[in-house]
Amino acid sequence: MTLTISPLPHAKSRESVKSVMWGTVAALIPISLAAIYLFGFPAVKIILATVIAAVVSEIIIYKAASHPITIGDGNAVLIGLLLALLMPPGVSEHIWVPIIGAAFAIAVAKYIFGGTGTLVFHPALIGFAFLLAAWPTLMGAASTPNLGSFSDLLIETGAGRLVEASPALVLLGGAFVLYKKYVDRRVALSATVLLILLILISGKGWQLPYILTGGYFLGLIFLAADPITTPVTKRGRLVYGTVLALLILIQLHFGAYFTGMCFAVLMMNVFSPFIDKNTIPKPIGGD
């Protein structure tokens, strides 16, 4: 009888990198559909262009560098879809803009930093920041949404970007990924709760309707709490969420709503390793 021997464990959970990435993509499908419903063909064009650009540039770059091609794990699709959702619908008339953004995200933010897992910055945010710096007029949203009435939660007619089409559907996807732990609960929840509390305490309650929008929910749940760029220690993740909320509050003070949140997350990405280094836990009953 031939028996297999291996170190423990002899059972492994069903979750894999693939299921994490594709699961997160699946969580973003409802909001993508809502964006298509609200903006029509331009939304379809942007989503397809960005996702395909991300996947194709990953294939080209990894092939050129003779690395195994890993598009099957869904990370490139996820980056493309997240970037697409950050776009204003008007950019579909200059479709090369999101395409360049996706290629930049994959080439610079993902490949140069070592691929899935070793990222410092969130690639979708790097792509967004790059486009914002390069073509600010094209990337500007036509309107800044705010929560006026209850129906705005379901379909936000004042949406300026694809993701702002429906706060409720972003939250639905967010609840799914939080439940499955595909994003970090500690970061997402601490940042969201603290941000709302800080706004109320600092007497800026009138800004709250600007926070309860799809863009913010996407930023706080899908972008800020992305497992790859957040710290790993338990305490570190709480610190990360807390400082992130403070940074967003500062951006709000200067009236930067959506972009301010994105840059706050990018800024926090830098501090992830630093936070980790200073929050290394002592094993149980540590001295």
Add this chain to the structure above:
Amino acid sequence: MKIATMKTPDQVIIPLEQHAGAVCNPVVSVGDIVSVGQLIGDGKSMIHSSVSGEVTAISELPHPAGKNVLSVVIKTHDGEKKEFKPGDFSTYKMSRIIRDSGIVEPNGLPTVYKKADINTIIINGTNTWDLSSNEALMLDHPSEIVDGLRALIKSVGAKKATIIIELDSEALQVMRTETIPDSNIKIIATPTYYPPGTESTLAKKFANKKVPRGSTPDDRGVLVSSISAMKALYDALCDGMPMIKKVVTVAGAVRSPKNVLVEIGAPIKDVIEACGGCTGTPVKLIMNGAVSGAAQYTDEVPVIKTTTGILVQTESDINREPPSPCINCAWCVDECPIGLLPHLLYGYADSAQFDKCAELYIGDCVECGMCAYVCPSKLPIVQIIRYGKHGVAAMEAEMEVEA
């Protein structure tokens, strides 16, 4: 009855190392006729024969820990049976009784081994994954277990004792009824959790006593023991019978999975046969559960005192997915019962940065396997951490030589 019995095997292989510590010295020689309960190995914890028969060999044979250990092979006799003389323990101290009866906990340590003021006793009655030997023991022998516990409480002078049982276990009600007369024994129902933890995590969770690094729960007045040890203690005190049998859960790809009372030293192939044999081709034989058990390379290895289960896996149970890079998801950090950073240990050990491993307390890892279980990248974290532990030991030995 939850616990089935099995036919006495034709031959038992009793390793002389069934506990934490040095290998016992054999006190029998080839050709000797031994009886049930007779002493055959003398050391930190005594080892006794589980059958009556003739010693046919004393040699190095496969041990469940994956090495070869000096073992006594006894061929069972049907005919002339020597009468078993029960030991008399009435005047002994508890630690002596435990040593002489060869009682060891599932982790290999004796139940009482230090002179310490014990205030609280915790009995771990939870089960690991698909293993249910603790529940079966509590259902079949509730009064014996509680009597064993009462004796332990009295001898170490503990003020209270706690038995931890899972919320959905049938044994919960049985044990509650059994302990009604005892005001100092408390039953705590807990949701199912894994890993069942080390003594230190249990002491923190259920007795609220933090155990500093480098010390044991005894130092904080907590004694952590197991259901099987309580039953063994009862057998020793009441019948004078040393620890020669063990309840083992046989699970996985076998025809009738169940809990079996097995003579120590029975080869696992006999135990699997007693459960109807394997369904399909067995590919992995695991001793003690799917997550933290040890895969065996032969089905000749015997059941020993630390065995709680035998799991048979076929090809479809095994995940052979190749590992992919770590994505920093920190699921391993969330799962680690003692609060290590497994993925960092993995990275540093993999690149042979043993000084960094030591800084991150690699030696504290209890190898429960939970990090590698949840890992979405399917990284062999425990394997690499073991490699890191060896590396740290080698590094420290080298530093000592230099100094």
